[in-house]
Amino acid sequence: MSVISLDISGLKDELRRFPGWAGTFLEAGSKATFDGYVTALEVGLSQTTAGQRFKWPSDKNGLGGAVRIRPSKLYKGVGDHRPMMGQVSFEWMCGPDPADANRLLVYEGYAELTIFDPDDQEATKVVHFDVCQGGYAGQAGHPPLHVQFHGTVNDVPRLPMFVTHPLDVLDLAMLELHQSKWREHLAGVQVKSQMRSFPERQRARILATLNGWAGLLAQPYSKHAFIALQEASRAPLVYG
Secondary structure (H helix, E strand, O other): OOOEEEEHHHHHHHHHHHHHHHHHHEOOOHHHHHHHHHHHHHHHHHOOOOOOOEEEOOOHHHOOOOEEEEEEOOEOEOOOOOOEEEEEEEEEEEEEEOOEEEEEEEEEEEEEEEEEOOOOOOEEEEEEEEEOOOEOOOOOOEOOEEEEEOOOOOOOOOEEOOOOOHHHHHHHHHHHHHOHHHHHHHOOHHHHHHHOOHHHHHHHHHHHHHHHHHHHHHOOOOOOHHHHOOOOOOOOEEOO
16 A cells, blocks of 8 residues: 655646745755756656556666765754765655655655765665564554664664655755745745745655644554554555
């Protein structure tokens, strides 16, 4: 069963526009990476029929890769801190919705945020935003949407999460790294015009996810809260 349902036209529009309004906070060449995401999505959809799945973005023909965020010293606020930069990549198993040609179904995958020192390129932190069916079958329970932090043991904890979309992970990472500068950037009149419906769509995605979690917790049964949050996905979260 799929976990997320997305509007394809809206998704492609957001991917095309994001590097424009993100501006110089992204490293040079980011637009080509985003264009590759769109092309990979179109190729995957054209080669897949209802009921089939494809990996997006495909690593074939270079249609993929990571988006890099420029270094910043503001992640702790003001002060003389060593610069840190970020990188976001993702991989989703997707398929066309048999009931709606303009919707993409996501079955599993991840978005990965890596924080590192620009001088030595050594990863100091890796955060995995996972999408899966979720549930517990006598082994290790998983919330359908969860975040994991890489370390000596990568798998635990699996924390229920409301940020799943790769663009939302990227937006969050830029806010965390650039803090006041990113806030000032988003407040600009030109940027607001370039973003168009992105803020509303982002809020709708987060609300849909939070409402999904609330529905699990509100069910009339006596399961422990964290066990309830590991219930398998029963219907896809509908994102605009």
